[in-house]
Amino acid sequence: xxxxxxxxxxxxxxxxxxxxxxxxxxxxxxxxxxxxxxxxxxxxxxxxxxxxxxxxxxxxxxxxxxxxxxxxxxxxxxxxxxxxxxxxxxxxxxxxxxxxxxxxxxxxxxxxxxxxxxxxxxxxxxxxxxxxxxxxxxxxxxxxxxxxxxxxxxxxxxxxxxxxxxxxxxxxxxxxxxxxxxxxxxxxxxxxxxxxxxxxxxxxxxxxxxxxxxxxxxxxxxxxxxxxxxxxxxxxxxxxxxxxxxxxxxxxxxxxxxxxxxxxxxxxxxxxxxxxxxxxxxxxxxxxxxxxxxxxxxxxxxxxxxxxxxxxxxxxxxxxxxxxxxxxxxxxxxxxxx
Amino acid sequence: xxxxxxxxxxxxxxxxxxxxxxxxxxxxxxxxxxxxxxxxxxxxxxxxxxxxxxxxxxxxxxxxxxxxxxxxxxxxxxxxxxxxxxxxxxxxxxxxxxxxxxxxxxxxxxxxxxxxxxxxxxxxxxxxxxxxxxxxxxxxxxxxxxxxxxxxxxxxxxxxxxxxxxxxxxxxxxxxxxxxxxxxxxxxxxxxxxxxxxxxxxxxxxxxxxxxxxxxxxxxxxxxxxxxxxxxxxxxxxxxxxxxxxxxxxxxxxxxxxxxxxxxxxxxxxxxxxxxxxxxxxxxxxxxxxxxxxxxxxxxxxxxxxxxxxxxxxxxxxxxxxx
Ligand SMILES: Cc1ncc(C[n+]2csc(CCOP(=O)(O)OP(=O)(O)O)c2C)c(N)n1
Ligand SMILES: [Mg+2]
Numbered sequence: 001x002x003x004x005x006x007x008x009x010x011x012x013x014x015x016x017x018x019x020x021x022x023x024x025x026x027x028x029x030x031x032x033x034x035x036x037x038x039x040x041x042x043x044x045x046x047x048x049x050x051x052x053x054x055x056x057x058x059x060x061x062x063x064x065x066x067x068x069x070x071x072x073x074x075x076x077x078x079x080x081x082x083x084x085x086x087x088x089x090x091x092x093x094x095x096x097x098x099x100x101x102x103x104x105x106x107x108x109x110x111x112x113x114x115x116x117x118x119x120x121x122x123x124x125x126x127x128x129x130x131x132x133x134x135x136x137x138x139x140x141x142x143x144x145x146x147x148x149x150x151x152x153x154x155x156x157x158x159x160x161x162x163x164x165x166x167x168x169x170x171x172x173x174x175x176x177x178x179x180x181x182x183x184x185x186x187x188x189x190x191x192x193x194x195x196x197x198x199x200x201x202x203x204x205x206x207x208x209x210x211x212x213x214x215x216x217x218x219x220x221x222x223x224x225x226x227x228x229x230x231x232x233x234x235x236x237x238x239x240x241x242x243x244x245x246x247x248x249x250x251x252x253x254x255x256x257x258x259x260x261x262x263x264x265x266x267x268x269x270x271x272x273x274x275x276x277x278x279x280x281x282x283x284x285x286x287x288x289x290x291x292x293x294x295x296x297x298x299x300x301x302x303x304x305x306x307x308x309x310x311x312x313x314x315x316x317x318x319x320x321x322x323x324x325x326x327x328x329x330x331x332x333x334x335x336x337x338x
Numbered sequence: 339x340x341x342x343x344x345x346x347x348x349x350x351x352x353x354x355x356x357x358x359x360x361x362x363x364x365x366x367x368x369x370x371x372x373x374x375x376x377x378x379x380x381x382x383x384x385x386x387x388x389x390x391x392x393x394x395x396x397x398x399x400x401x402x403x404x405x406x407x408x409x410x411x412x413x414x415x416x417x418x419x420x421x422x423x424x425x426x427x428x429x430x431x432x433x434x435x436x437x438x439x440x441x442x443x444x445x446x447x448x449x450x451x452x453x454x455x456x457x458x459x460x461x462x463x464x465x466x467x468x469x470x471x472x473x474x475x476x477x478x479x480x481x482x483x484x485x486x487x488x489x490x491x492x493x494x495x496x497x498x499x500x501x502x503x504x505x506x507x508x509x510x511x512x513x514x515x516x517x518x519x520x521x522x523x524x525x526x527x528x529x530x531x532x533x534x535x536x537x538x539x540x541x542x543x544x545x546x547x548x549x550x551x552x553x554x555x556x557x558x559x560x561x562x563x564x565x566x567x568x569x570x571x572x573x574x575x576x577x578x579x580x581x582x583x584x585x586x587x588x589x590x591x592x593x594x595x596x597x598x599x600x601x602x603x604x605x606x607x608x609x610x611x612x613x614x615x616x617x618x619x620x621x622x623x624x625x626x627x628x629x630x631x632x633x634x635x636x637x638x639x640x641x642x643x644x645x646x647x648x649x650x651x652x653x654x655x656x657x658x659x660x661x
Contacts, residue, residue: 034518034592057488057524058455058516086454089490124374126437128453310658314375314437315426319651 004200005192006177009151010040010116013158014078016204018048021076024162027054027063028080028116037082038118038177060090064115068098071111078162084119084171085128091136098167099142114161118174119147120228120275121312121321122181130312132227132276137169138253138285144209145252147171149230150180150197153250156207164209173227181228182235183323212256214263218243221269221334224260224286226250229273229322236327242335252282260286261293268299269334275322278306300337305330342553344619346392350549351614352628353388354607357381357408359632360417363640364407364424364438365585372644373424377438380408382579385606386511387412389552390479393560399447399465399478401458404439405511405578406451409481414446417639427646434649435657455516456489458482459508463495466506466569477505477563485516487530493537496571500537505563507556510573511546517582518592534571546574547606550613577601 004012017024026032026041032055035042045053056063060081067077081087087094094115102110121130138145144166148154154172161168175181180195192198215230220242223233226249237244245263249255264270270290272283287302305322313320361379368377380387383405391412394400402409410420415431423430423441430436431443442450449465452458462480469476486492487510499506510530514521527533534541540562544555552574559570579602580587588595614620620628 029516030518033523037517055519055523058485059488059490061490062488088454089456126375126439126453128439129376308655310655311435313435313654314423314432314440315434315649316651316654317374319654 001199002202003193003198004151004155005179005198006151006154006172007038007040009155009200010158010172011042011044012200012202013155013162014041014044015047017078017159017162018044018052020204023074023076024078025052025054025070025075026078026080027056027067029056029058029063029082031055031080036080038174041080060086061093064090064093064098064113067113067115068093068101068111071113072101072109076112076162078114078116081115081117083129084117084133085131087117087133094137094143094169095140099140102166103142110165111167112165113167114158114170115168116158116170116172118177119171120173120175121317122175122185122228124317126314127311132274132307134171134252135276135280135282138282142167143253144168145171146209146250147173147227147252148250149173149176149227149248150195151192151200152197153207153213155200156205157209157250159204160206160209163206168209171227175228176231180231183228183232183321184235185318209251210254210256212250212259213248214245214259215248216244216246218245219267220244221271221331222247222260222263222267223271223273224249225273226252227275229275232322232324232327233273236324236331239324240328240331242331244331255285255289257289257293260289264290264294265297268297270298270302271330271334272302272304273306273322273327275307277309278304279309281306300334303330303334342550346553347550347614347619349392350388350553351610351620351625352632353391353412354384354549354610355628355632357384357387357411358607359629359636360411360420361407362585363636364421365580367640369585374426375437375439376583377424378405378583379578379580379585380405382601382606383511383513383546383576384408385549385552385610386509386546386574386576387481389549390509390556392553393557394447394477394479396445396447397474397476399449399462399476401449401462401465401478401480402451403458403481403483403486404451404453404455405483406441407438410441410443410446410448410451413448415443415448417635418642421639421643422646425643425646426648427643428649429642429646433653456482456486456491459492459495460498462506463498463504466499466504467502469505475564477507477560479507479509481509481511483516484510484512484514484521484530485519485524487533488516488525496533496537496539496569499569500539503566503568505566506569507559507563508569508571509556510571511576512573513576513578515578515582515593520592529573531571531573539569539571541571541573543573543575546576547601547604547609549606549610
């Protein structure tokens with residue numbers, strides 16, 4: 001099986017979709033001639049042409065709005081917003097237009113737009129290059145929201161996102177682009193070839209949107225996580241020798257409630273992790289879901305480990321990032337709670 | 339037109355040297371992994387910040403960009419606090435919380451570098467509004483790039499400044515690229531100054547490699563603004579010598595080395611120094627002495643930053659709210 005890092009897997013997904021479906025186009029800042037600041041679109045313009053892989057001005061509202069118009073009018077655009085931190089100038093087009101088109105036209109028309117955007121911290125990017133704004137998008141009815149944690153998932157889910165007739169906001173945890181980062185920044189970086197998720201078929205395949213994945217199974221507790229935190233969770237549980245059901249949410253909206261429920265009914269204890277700030281974060285939705293669905297199975301309160309409720313600081317990257325230390329403390333406390 | 343004095347020329351010259359040496363040093367420290375994060379360096383564009391800022395006092399506001407060190411230095415930024423901020427130290431201008439891309443200082447009237455392209459212009463409009471509202475003759479100056487002139491925020495800001503006739507100067511530093519995309523691939527015009535017409539203000543083009551030309555053009559615009567005659571869009575044609583991030587200048591995939599060499603032949607510091615020497619204002623030896631003096635200051639400040647303490651982690655949660 002070929003090895004790919006997440007960038008190559010995403011590139012492969014777009015290459016395949018551009019090849020299979022003549023209505024697919026890619027648009028974004030520096031995506032064409034240059035091949036993307038993270039190299040995700042490298043070679044695609046050369047192969048598929050300037051009319052299909054389109055360099056856009058620095059105008060996120062314009063990029064997303066234009067993608068909507070393209071989508072309504074027969075194309076299937078993949079819009080890249082270079083960092084999730086730059087998505088806010090385009091937020092109005094996403095929240096007011098893209099998400100609502102189908103509903104407000106009574107199902108008459110829609111825009112099958114995929115917005116790809118790198119998110120998350122751990123790269124010393126400071127407050128405008130590290131954010132995890134997924135919760136702002138899961139709060140908008142009409143959007144689907146996806147965040148893979150491996151190259152394999154990234155490719156299969158991106159293909160599904162492009163094929164989906166609904167708008168998908170596709171978050172790419174950029175600290176995972178080149179390897180499975182587990183939160184230990186002192187350790188030398190490891191490549192994806194060391195991880196089974198780095199095995200990626202060359203050909204077309206898709207993974208269903210709406211399905212979480214149990215990445216490791218255990219009876220002690222359930223850990224709900226996605227993106228980079230999947231790897232932090234696995235490393236933390238391993239270090240403690242704890243048998244955890246670690247569930248990679250993968251598609252935040254629609255949420256695979258059944259998989260979550262099945263696990264928490266088994267373990268009775270649940271920890272929720274994300275990099276994003278805690279208050280009103282996506283974790284709050286997970287906690288509420290667990291409490292609503294599994295209340296009588298719970299043996300302890302559902303707990304969260306998240307980013308602090310501050311902007312992402314320049315100086316305190318590893319105090320801010322919810323790394324193994326904080327996760328391990330939370331696991332130990334949760335297992336002791338009566 | 340305001341006659342430029344020898345003292346002002348020397349002042350501009352020193353600001354340019356301060357920027358160049360700071361930037362070259364910071365870039366090296368970033369490449370060596372000592373300064374965390376990405377630095378966008380101002381080398382090549384020094385004439386613009388320097389020749390604009392000599393017209394301003396600390397009560398005049400500026401908004402800056404991701405490429406903001408030069409603006410802060412020209413506005414009076416101290417090397418100690420600047421390097422410390424880049425290093426993420428407690429002694430930095432923002433206590434290490436902002437970093438290169440968000441460095442700011444209110445006392446100097448520097449409302450901030452900005453990690454968000456197009457973040458600055460509307461804020462400059464508000465600062466200008468406030469100056470007018472409080473009946474001061476202070477102005478605000480918004481620096482931004484050719485790439486940023488495509489953001490809606492710039493157009494909204496320019497329209498408001500024109501509408502309210504505000505004391506705001508929009509300074510577009512057109513270096514021909516937004517990141518890795520050449521201007522011809524990101525906008526259909528050659529002169530960003532053309533956009534002024536749409537917002538009821540004059541659009542002026544100046545050679546951004548010529549400090550004296552920038553001084554004169556900025557002086558006119560600032561005089562107009564102080565006199566209550568409204569905003570100006572001043573486009574300075576310039577070039578960044580280095581890559582979008584870091585210090586590599588040559589061998590880049592998106593521009594030619596010949597192009598870089600052409601622009602470097604018109605180096606703003608060299609040409610100013612030649613002029614100062616020809617006019618007997620500053621001998622080459624005296625110019626060299628300025629370089630040496632600044633270099634020593636930079637080295638001292640790097641040491642200051644490296645020896646400064648990290649912020650206490652308990653301060654992580656501070657300054658989110660007023661109390
Ligand atoms: C809203 C937003 N979009 C995109 C970016 C990424 N970005 C950072 S600098 C830059 C190019 C800016 O070009 P220009 O305004 O010409 O300034 P220059 O870098 O040339 O000084 C881009 C696209 C960003 N920081 N913010
Ligand atoms: Mg530019």
